[in-house]
Amino acid sequence: MSSPVEIPFKSFIQLKPEQSTAIYLQIVFEFIKAIQTGFLPEGTKLPGTRILCKLLSVNRNTLIKAFQDLESQGWIETLPNKGTFILSQHKQKSKEEFIVTPNQNASEINTGFTFKRSAILENPTETSTLPYQFNDGLPDLRLVQNEILARLYVSKLKRQKTSKTYEQIQIQSHLNFKTHFSNYLNLTRGLRISTSSLLTTSSHEISLYVVTKALISPGDKVVVASPGYFISNMTLTNTGAQIITIPVDKDGIDTNRLKEICKESEIRALYLTSNYHYPTTITLSAKRRMEILELANQYGFVILEDDYDFDFHYDNNPILPLAAFDSHQKVVYIGSFGKSLPSGFSYGFVAASPEFITELEKHQNILEPGIDVIKEQVLTEWINEGEVHRLSKKNKKIYKERRDYFVSLLNEKLSAKIKFKVPLRGLAVWIEWLDKFNLITLQKECAANGLFLPKTILYQTKDLTATRLGFGHLEKEEMEKAVAILCQSIDGI
Template sequence: MSGPVQIPFKSFIELKPKENTAIYLQIVFEFIKAIQTGFLPEGTKLPGTRILCRQLSVNRNTLIKAFQDLESQGWIETLPNKGTFILSQHKQKSKDEFIAPSNQKHSENNIGFTFKKSTILENPTETSTLPYQFNDGMPDLRLVQNEILARLYVSKLKRQKTSKTYEQIQIQSHLNFKTHFSNYLNLTRGLRISTSNLLTASSHEISLYLVTKALISPGDKVVVASPGYYISNMTLTNTGAQIITIPVDQDGIDTNRLKEICKETEIRILYLTSNYNYPTTISLSAKRRMEVLELANQYGFVILEDDYDFDFHYDNNPILPLAAFDSNQKVVYIGSFGRSLPSGFSYGFVAAPSEFILELEKHQNILEPGIDVLKEQVLSEWINEGEVHRLSKKNKKIYKERRDYFVSLLNEKLSSKIKFKVPLRGLAVWIEWLDKFNLITLQKECAANGLFLPKTILYQTKDLTATRLGFGHLEKQEMEKAVSILCESVEAISNI
């Protein structure tokens, strides 16, 4: 972990002296938010209180009081003669409960050179050996159609005899795959793209990384929703962007606030999960969609539309992305394909003007110089034969049944404790707790009863206590047990 004085606290710790809330509580809430969104990864060493007081322009006694509160809640720990650290998972849990992320740390004395260390790009993912687990909305890999892919893969291997060179095969295979894939996106998402408007990558994360590196320079202002997606926030911050947050309500991001920001300062990008806001699962309303496109045209910013979960929608009229209505070429559209496929078969993609795609390909040729010919040929045939549509239809039926059953359990067990809306898409439900309690305390109580709640699904500020509960990976009996433990744990901490 790099030196704490390098952390740009002022870019994500926002204090408002004119508000009624005490400054020390504002510090507590802002630090919790920064930890949950990945700005302060676990293990980060914080500066001394005198240094941090100067950076945040607060009284030292105020900061000490805030740190005492954060430590009592389990967010930080102070080690004598070492400093104050964002609390590591292995400090909070026993070894039987958690397996900490595999970040090998060596003493600097064992390294013969120096190198840059990031305080931003830490992996916030936690793993657990507990029998029941919630996540932020992952598909069930037990539903994967391995036999279909295996059959196609074997058939392609048997037909590989050809007089063409490997380079010729690569070029032809990739063009053929992009043709099938662009047609698939045009059909399912209302796009009007050709192969020149499409870049495919090995993952959604690589797509996002390539786009942000090409679009953002240090100091550029990027607007994101709050609460938002911790992975994208880390990626954006790593480019040197200045993050500006705007609130989300029942109709999506607040476009009035967006307009105010545009009048006050020049923004480079609006990062938006329009169809299925992460984490709240809210869709941007039709009226606000048009407003966002109009503001982008008026003020010249780029809309980076992330449609990470389009494939999982349960109504007959899926909401098309903003990219489908973008007549002024202001939208860069990224997404994922094949999240229900075995590991290694899924794709990330970018749909954008052809000149921009050419620039992205320059960078991709360094990161991903090779093309998996067999994989692309298999998926091309899988799309061409209609298997992708059949599997999507089958999976959507299964996940809709799981969503409905999960919602019924929440209403049965927790209706007096939570409020939520039934999501029309995705694999998670956003619940807001009616009572105010510490979510880390709930996490510990659930773990003691065999249920794992990763920190990445817990959201707590002075005004919000919420949790994003993924249901896609759970069968009915697993759901019943997980919700029962959650209910019992909430009751237990409420009686303390």
């Protein structure tokens, strides 16, 4: 891990002395938010209090008081003669069945040479072998049609006898795939794009990475929602961007606050998940959609619209993305396709102006120089024959039934302790706890009872105690047991 002094604390720890909230509490809340969004990964070593108080321009006693509060809540730990660390999981989860992806301390490893180490690009993923688990909304891989895809893949391999060179096959196959895929996006999402306006990548994360690489420069101001998506926040921070947070209410991001920010500063980009806000599952209202497009045109910022879960909507009238109404080419539309397909068959994509796509292809040629011709041919056939539509329709029916059953369990078992809205799309429910308690304590209690709650689904600030509970990967019996353990653990604390 790089020297903690190099971490751009002031880009995500924003203190406001003019507010009535005590400074030490602001520090506590800002650090918790930074940990939850991935800015401060587990195992990160913090600077000494003397250094950090200078970086944040606060009194040392105030900072010490804040650190004492953070340590008592389980967010940080101080090791004698070593320093203060974002709480590493190996101490609080020492059971063999509760394993976290290791983050080794770089200072303990002798590599023989020096290199740049990122304090931002850490993997926040936690894994566990506990019998029951919640996540942030992943599909059920048990529903995947492996046999059909395997047959198609093998048949395409057997038919590859041709006089054409591999380069000719690759170019022709890729263009054919992009043609069918762009038509599919135009049909399902109301876009009006051609192949020149489309970039396909191996994953949603790669799409987001190449977009930020080409678009964001160090020091650029980027507005994101709070609470927001930890993966995108981590990717944006890695570009050197200055992150400005904006609140979310029942209609999506606060456009009045966005307008104020635009008047105060020159904004490079606005990142938002408009159709299904992560993590709250809120849909951006029609009025605010139009306001955001108008503001982007007026102030010249780019809208990074991340539609990560479009495939999972349960009404007959899916809400179209902002990109479908973008007449001024201010929207860069990032999405995913095939989340219900086997690993390796899903795609990420970017839809934007042809000139910007050409620039993105330069970065992709370094990251992903090869094209899986067979995979693209298989998916082209699936799209062309309507199999993708049939599979999507079948899966949506299953996931809708799971959502409805999960919601009924929450209403039956936890109605007196939570509030939530039934999501119209996606594979997770955002619940806000009516009582105030420490979510890390709940996590430990659940683990002791056999239920895994990763930190990435826990959200806690001064005014909010909330959890994003994914249901898509659970069958009815698994839901019942998971919710029962959750209730038991709540009673236990």
